[in-house]
Amino acid sequence: MKVKEGDRVLLIDEKGKKFLVRVEKGKTLSTHYGIIELEKLIGADFGDFTYTHNKRGKFYIVEPVIPDLMMKVKRETQIIYPKDAAIIIMWLGIKEGSRVIEIGTGSGSMTIALANAVGENGKVYSYDRNEKFQKNAIKNVENAGLIDRVEFKIRQAHEGFDEKEVDAVFIDLPSPWEALDPAVVALKGGGRLGVLSPTCNQIETMSVKMKERGFIDITSFEILLRHMLPRKGMTRPLERMVSHTGYLLFGIKTSIRLPE
Secondary structure, three states: OEOOOOOEEEEEEOOOOEEEEEOOOOOEEEOOOOEEEHHHHOOOEOOOEEEOOOOOOEEEEEOOOHHHHHHOOOOOOOOOOHHHHHHHHHHOOOOOOOEEEEEOOOOOHHHHHHHHHHOOOOEEEEEEOOHHHHHHHHHHHHHOOOHHHEEEEEOOHHHOOOOOOEEEEEEOOOOHHHHHHHHHHHEEEEEEEEEEEOOHHHHHHHHHHHHHOOOEEEEEEOOOEOOEEOOOOOOEEOOOOEOOOOEEEEEEOOOOOOOO
């Protein structure tokens, strides 16, 4: 497959450093090796390579995947990492055609993952109370080429949501229980709720409130990711790892049981 004007392209140098760029005429990328004229990438094959203007730097031309798009967003907030996003999508049962509410757009990293998962026939409804953060997220999702699959809305979580009978709800808030009752109303029977929180206290409080409202199969865990350094005769784990980023909590709605 060849690179076209407007494509998002991942350029990887020989030491593994990555640059996510949009291929446009007249645009350049400045690197520590030199300048790359992005227009010259048009017509190149993915998997091929290019050089900087001074031939000091060699860069491989790669089609980005969703983890690349998630990690390269412009950040106004802490993002959700691919290691957590993949599990969230699987445990929420999100697939082609799913309708999903996201509460806490942030920088849009998780929004990108959700939009990719729901496909062309699904929809993500992303709510945030901070207009500045969401404007940045909209640009990030647009850059990922997935803006048509997302509706963005500014609202406080406790004020409720416009959608009903959605397949899943994902909450990323400091006090996720503020969005619990609106999530219960929005979810279809058997719909799934997911929460990401940084502390055990938040997960404990939320799990108790979910049980009170009739959720079943409530489970919580965290994902630790350790990369390996593969080398002939010397393979070992990397010294650094992405360890704790948040605790995940999931449950299945069986009936609406709101407090009196």
